[in-house]
Amino acid sequence: MNILIKSAKIIDEGNSSLHLKKKDIWIKNGRIEKIADKIVPKGQNKVIEHKDLHVSAGWLDTGVSFGEPGYEDRETIENGLLTAAKSGFTDVILNPDTYPVPDSSSDIIFLKNAAKDSTTSLHPLGALTVKSENEDLAELFDMKKSGAVGFYDYKKPINNSNLLKIALQYAQNFDGLVFSYPLDKNIAGKGIVNEGSVSTRLGLKGMPAMAEELQIARDIFVLQYTGGKLHIPTISTANSVKLIADAKKKKLDITCSVAIHNLVFTDNKLESFDSKFKVKPPLREKADIKALIGGLKSGTIDYVTTDHRPMNIEFKELEFDNASYGTIGLESAFGILNRILDTKLTISLLTKGRSRFGIPEVKIKEGANANFTLFEPKTTTQFKKENINSRSKNSMFIDEELKGSVVGIITENDIQIN
Incomplete structure (x- = not known):
């Protein structure tokens, strides 16, 4: 599957050329094909657009x-x-x-x-x-x-x-x-x-x-x-x-x-x-x-x-x-x-900890394998029991206020968009 992320603010403190910049990101066959201000890719793509969309390493x-x-x-x-x-x-x-x-x-x-x-x-x-x-x-x-x-x-x-x-x-x-x-x-x-x-x-x-x-x-x-x-x-x-x-x-x-x-x-x-x-x-x-x-x-x-x-x-x-x-x-x-x-x-x-546990580091750069989390950081909501996806419901956070929301993840294996 080819995926186009539109106008996402990249959060990557280790990459000053991309950090806090809004970019399009094109993912082809699980790899980052291109990162640019605007991308018009060829062929069929799944397009991901969201208000105030942010992207970080997974x-x-x-x-x-x-x-x-x-x-x-x-x-x-x-x-x-x-x-x-x-x-x-x-x-x-x-x-x-x-x-x-x-x-x-x-x-x-x-x-x-x-x-x-x-x-x-x-x-x-x-x-x-x-x-x-x-x-x-x-x-x-x-x-x-x-x-x-x-x-x-x-x-x-x-x-x-x-x-x-x-x-x-x-x-x-x-x-x-x-x-x-x-x-x-x-x-x-x-x-x-x-x-x-x-x-x-x-x-x-x-x-x-x-x-x-x-x-x-x-x-x-x-x-x-x-x-x-x-x-x-x-x-x-x-x-x-x-x-x-x-x-x-x-x-x-x-x-x-x-x-x-x-x-x-x-x-x-x-x-x-x-x-x-x-x-x-x-x-x-x-x-x-x-x-x-x-x-x-x-x-x-x-x-x-x-x-x-x-x-x-x-x-x-x-x-x-x-x-x-x-x-x-x-x-x-x-x-x-x-x-x-x-x-x-x-x-x-x-996003910390991969090297400590021997897990390959994630890079947001052209040619790297896709491993992203997509989110928006500002909307406030209240966490409810119906927001629980786990089989068990033993959450102490029910009725707590949440700030921001997860849009989804993209990895080289697949995509999950909420």
């Missing part, structure tokens, strides 16, 4: 969960990737949040094959340990060869410091990226929400910020000893930002991410005991949100993620103590980020 989410295999009732790979495409993401990194967890090369191959015909590309993470049981390392090298972009026991901390040491040392042999979830289980105890005045008032068991921060401090000490590549997913506290900033000053190879909902909501949302707001790490306080946003602006926090986790209703519509953790966030991601940050920073964050 967006990447560094941590989503679907369900397949094992939890297809929550979400399938096919529909999950369609949801990602409609939400503006050309690439997603898939958490090993399935049953069984992907801890072998054949599991990674299954996930890659299940996604091969989708417009959005799927990049799976392999489990760090066998069955994510935190005991023996999984087949890291074989999974890397099969397409795993990192190794993570999803939301499960590495309790054994020596296991983290061995993982970091071993993964250096093949440039592997080790994930370490920031939680000291002994300090967290049976806590399910942020420890503070809200948890005390509501009678909910608190999870202190220190439980996250102690684990990050330990991980940094281990990384300083071993070397290697470490990623800390979904930090949530002000002191965590400081710890990572200090580690980066020491030139350690460490990156981290923050979940979008931890940039928006505080634990005051728990007053209604609505389990949509039960997430891990928990919603924290205003001072934490301020520090997290500051960390994004300074570059201390590398990536934002939706931490998208579909969960069927029977696991969320329970007493708060018994409800499962997680919220979906793909559909609302751009509109929420663009509301709380400026558009420039929003797009910068959504």
